[in-house]
Each structure stands twice: as C-alpha cells, then as structure tokens.
Amino acid sequence: MYSPSSRPSLASDAPIGIFDSGIGGLxxxxxxxxxxxxxxxxxxxxxxxxxxxxxxxxxxxTYSVRIAEFLAAEGCKAIVMACNSASATAKAAVEAxxxxxxxxxxxxxxxxQQLGRxxxxxxxxxxxxxxxxxxxxxxxxxxxxxxxxxxDGHVExxxxxxxxxxxxxxxxxxxxMLPVIQGYLEAAGWxxxxxxxxxxxxxxxxxxxxxxxxxxRVLGPQVRLIDGPAIVAKAVAHALTxxxxxxxxxxxxxxxxxxxxxxxxxxxxxxxxxxGKEVHLVPGGPWFQH
Amino acid sequence: MYSPSSRPSLASDAPIGIFDSGIGGLxxxxxxxxxxxxxxxxxxxxxxxxxxxxxxxxxxxTYSVRIAEFLAAEGCKAIVMACNSASATAKAAVEAxxxxxxxxxxxxxxxxQQLGRxxxxxxxxxxxxxxxxxxxxxxxxxxxxxxxxxxDGHVExxxxxxxxxxxxxxxxxxxxMLPVIQGYLEAAGWxxxxxxxxxxxxxxxxxxxxxxxxxxRVLGPQVRLIDGPAIVAKAVAHALTxxxxxxxxxxxxxxxxxxxxxxxxxxxxxxxxxxGKEVHLVPGGPWFQH
Numbered sequence: 001m002y003s004p005s006s007r008p009s010l011a012s013d014a015p016i017g018i019f020d021s022g023i024g025g026l027x028x029x030x031x032x033x034x035x036x037x038x039x040x041x042x043x044x045x046x047x048x049x050x051x052x053x054x055x056x057x058x059x060x061x062t063y064s065v066r067i068a069e070f071l072a073a074e075g076c077k078a079i080v081m082a083c084n085s086a087s088a089t090a091k092a093a094v095e096a097x098x099x100x101x102x103x104x105x106x107x108x109x110x111x112x113q114q115l116g117r118x119x120x121x122x123x124x125x126x127x128x129x130x131x132x133x134x135x136x137x138x139x140x141x142x143x144x145x146x147x148x149x150x151x152d153g154h155v156e157x158x159x160x161x162x163x164x165x166x167x168x169x170x171x172x173x174x175x176x177m178l179p180v181i182q183g184y185l186e187a188a189g190w191x192x193x194x195x196x197x198x199x200x201x202x203x204x205x206x207x208x209x210x211x212x213x214x215x216x217r218v219l220g221p222q223v224r225l226i227d228g229p230a231i232v233a234k235a236v237a238h239a240l241t242x243x244x245x246x247x248x249x250x251x252x253x254x255x256x257x258x259x260x261x262x263x264x265x266x267x268x269x270x271x272x273x274x275x276g277k278e279v280h281l282v283p284g285g286p287w288f289q290h
Numbered sequence: 291m292y293s294p295s296s297r298p299s300l301a302s303d304a305p306i307g308i309f310d311s312g313i314g315g316l317x318x319x320x321x322x323x324x325x326x327x328x329x330x331x332x333x334x335x336x337x338x339x340x341x342x343x344x345x346x347x348x349x350x351x352t353y354s355v356r357i358a359e360f361l362a363a364e365g366c367k368a369i370v371m372a373c374n375s376a377s378a379t380a381k382a383a384v385e386a387x388x389x390x391x392x393x394x395x396x397x398x399x400x401x402x403q404q405l406g407r408x409x410x411x412x413x414x415x416x417x418x419x420x421x422x423x424x425x426x427x428x429x430x431x432x433x434x435x436x437x438x439x440x441x442d443g444h445v446e447x448x449x450x451x452x453x454x455x456x457x458x459x460x461x462x463x464x465x466x467m468l469p470v471i472q473g474y475l476e477a478a479g480w481x482x483x484x485x486x487x488x489x490x491x492x493x494x495x496x497x498x499x500x501x502x503x504x505x506x507r508v509l510g511p512q513v514r515l516i517d518g519p520a521i522v523a524k525a526v527a528h529a530l531t532x533x534x535x536x537x538x539x540x541x542x543x544x545x546x547x548x549x550x551x552x553x554x555x556x557x558x559x560x561x562x563x564x565x566g567k568e569v570h571l572v573p574g575g576p577w578f579q580h
Contacts, residue, residue, distance in 0.1 A: 048339070049338070049339065054340075054556065055554070056553060056554050129554075129556055161455075161459060162455060162456065162461070165452060165455040176466060176470060176473070179466055180466060262345055262349045264344070264346050266419055
C-alpha cells in the first residue's frame, strides 16, 4: 500500500505515470507528449500479463492496483490508465488504492464526456472482450445522453477481439485488415445501408487508432472516428492544470522512462510503431525479478 | 520445491499432469484420452499468463517450473508439457525441478524422433515467436537427420504468430483463415512451385491441428502434416508402460480435472472446441487466489 510518510512531493516536475497491459497505451503516451511536450512520463507496460482484454475483471483489477501502487510510490503526480480493459473494470479500485491527491485519468470517461458535449446520437463502440463485456461505454454514454437530453440517443457495443493482435503484428495496413474489420462491423450492423447505421465509432482499445485508415475506408466519411488518445491527453492536461501541476516549459529537456514487465525483441519493435518514434524499453515494475 | 517426504505414491491410478499456457493443450489432452481412455488427467491451463508464445524464455521457464512443481505436489505420475513454447524453452528446467522418477514428456522431442524414424527430408516448422525463436525444432531435427544419415535433410522454421489468436477465436474454418495461412507459407517459400518446397510441415503449436483442413488446402496433398498430439500421446503411453504405471482398464470410470489460473466465459467455450467435448473448467493451480 502507498505510504504517505514516504511520499515524494507531487511537484510539477514529477512524472505522469501511465500504464497499459502492454504497448498499446503508447498511443496515449504519444498524444500526451504531443499535447504537453514539457511533461515527463513514466510508462509501464505489463507485457508479462498482456492482453488484459482476455482476462477476467477480477484479475485485471488485481494487476491494475499493483501497478498503480507502484507508480504512486515512484512519485507520479497523476496516473493515466491507458488501457480500455483496465479503465472499464478497475477505475474505482485504482482510485481507492492511491492518495486522493493523485488524479487518476482513465481512457473511457473523457471520451464519453466529449461525446456528450458533441451531442452524439447513434454511437458504436468496439473493443476487447473485457471492455465490451463490462458494458461501461454503453452504460455511461446512455447516462450522458439522458442527462443532456440528446434526442434519439443510441449506443451499441461490439467485441472485436482479433483487431488488437492483428495491429500488434503490424497488420493495420495489411490487405486482410479490411475484410476483418468489414466482417466485424457488418456483423454489428453498422455499415452503410444498415438500419442500425451509426454516426460515430468509438475505437475502444488503444491499438485501434493505428488502423484508423482501414476503419474510415470500411465505414465511409459519414461516420466520425473518435480519437481517444487526443481526448485523453486533454483530460490529463486539465487535471494537471486545475492542480497547478503542469510542468514548466523551460525546464530541462524531457527524459521519459518506459518500463515493461517482460522484455522481448518483438515488444521493442512494436513499441516504436505505437509511440511513433524510438522507445527505449527497460525491464522493471512491480513484478520485476529476473 | 517438491518434497520426497510428502510424496504421494506414484501408483498407476495417479493422474497424468498436463499443462499449457492456456487451452490449446487440450488438443494433446484429447489425444491422450483417445489413446488411453483409462487414464485420469489433471490439466492446468495458465490462462492468467497466456500466451506463452509472446513471452521471453526466462518468463516461460519461471511459469513452467512453478506449474510442474504444483502438478508433482498433486501426485501426478507423469508431466506432459502440452505447450510448444514451454517445451522449447523450459524442458530442462522442468525436469530439474521434479523428482526424476516422474517422466516429463514435452511436445517437441517425440515429434522430432518420429520425423527421424520416417526419414523426413525437407521439413518446415511453424509456431509462435517463442517456439521458433528458440530454434529447438531446427536444431534437434538437424541432429536427428545427421545421426540417421538422412540425405538432403533440410529444416526451416517460420513464425506464424497470428494463427493461435485466430484459431482461439474459432476462425479455423473462416474464409479469411486461408489467405492468412497462404500469406505465411508463401512468405516462407514452402508452397507449390517454390524452390524451397517442403514435404512435411510440423504444426508446432497446440492450436494448429484445429486448422488442419486449411493447411491441407493451401499446401496440397504432397505435403504431410505432422499430427503432434497423436505422436505425443504415444510417447506418454510409452513412458508409462516402461515404468509399469499404465492405468488399469477395469478401474472406476475416469474423472478428469481441468484447472485454469483465470476463468472467463470465453475460455469455457473455447475449451470445448479444443477438447472435442464438454470440459468443466475450474479456477485453481499455483497462482490461485481469488
């Protein structure tokens, strides 16, 4: 458990802690780096236990709490749950395990709030089994639509469990990616001509933004794709701003730290794809032994 | 560590311990049940840590040793490593951690021996990154070919990391399975017309036998598919026979035990597909807490 007596000061130059079940959360880290280039990040990818999307809610909570405690003990000034499966099942558990002075930003709530502000009506959500099985997007989107009196508000969720492994393999632009996405979206009934046609699609997994082009091609320009990482980065900036904890832009040059619980050559290669530039992964984190 | 003083007697009615990173090893359990219907099995699927195929060798060894110690402590009379990734990286570590009286049967060595007996010349091997990265099939097949003086012996290995997730989703007969398999095997240069054409293909992952038909269609009848699970079942029968530890056929009716380290509805459904009939999965094993 996080001990206040040993707590490092949560100064503006403390790092932002970010975690994911693996390397997909680097799309969120990338968006944060773009939006706030002065911020230092401590990223932890739980590559020893990925993918969370196939795990039970109990196990995802167990892992998430342990990681959040680790990031808090490392002195992080905010914790970003850059994993939809963790956000969907472990947000409350993570908030309960760290000091309330440390804001916990998940990747679901900011997207839902944004959709509410935009008055989105017919929304589709895709994600892993854990995320979709939790029903978190549907439940919270329907609440927001109701609260804002959005007419004809409608939300549907659909699990697309193969997309993350395909993107992780770098197949986001592969010729077979289109028929796989098409198969899923047609089965959901969201394509052109369908009665249940949607007007916005939430890419409810950190991997999916890499395949944005393929989604656009299948759905056509009438369907907006919701850019989760950028929205989450804004939410992080807001949480730091209200606490007066934004890093100073004229500080020393920023050195991020990228830790994984299991390091393989393949993760090193994939990490670059997700972060958009070279990433120096080191083994570390709460389970680190070998 | 396994303690001889508390050791249950390794009688013929003790169970055969079988483990895999998940449920794929149930294809091996199925073959054992077919070959030796009187044998009782204690199956452990490490669904909390799957897939081993993407993990580092060190981590696969850590997990495998802990599971083998658990199965030995449960009184298993033999331990079957029904996972290619574990067999490729952790065989020696598992043998070292259990009493030498307990035979450890992996899924690589029996297949390699069988290929040597058959005089196989041009052999292709596909598997996960961990399995292929270990080079175990290539190394041991080349040794066997050399020892047996097989002329023009030739072995090539190729990683096919997306096949296990696709089969786990039940896509083994999906229309997109063929182009994915074709893409991999063409990239390897093993298809008809290729200079590196093979005459036998080792399906080096417990999931792959479920997609046997798709492999046959892509490779044509000239390429033999090596039926790993059946060969492994024979090796298990042999190991028990030489130790006089085969179960009596007129014993009580057999009740298998199927444990997993993380239980989800999806695993329950997939398990039936891999075992060929209903499987009652229960949460349990060395990491069981919740």
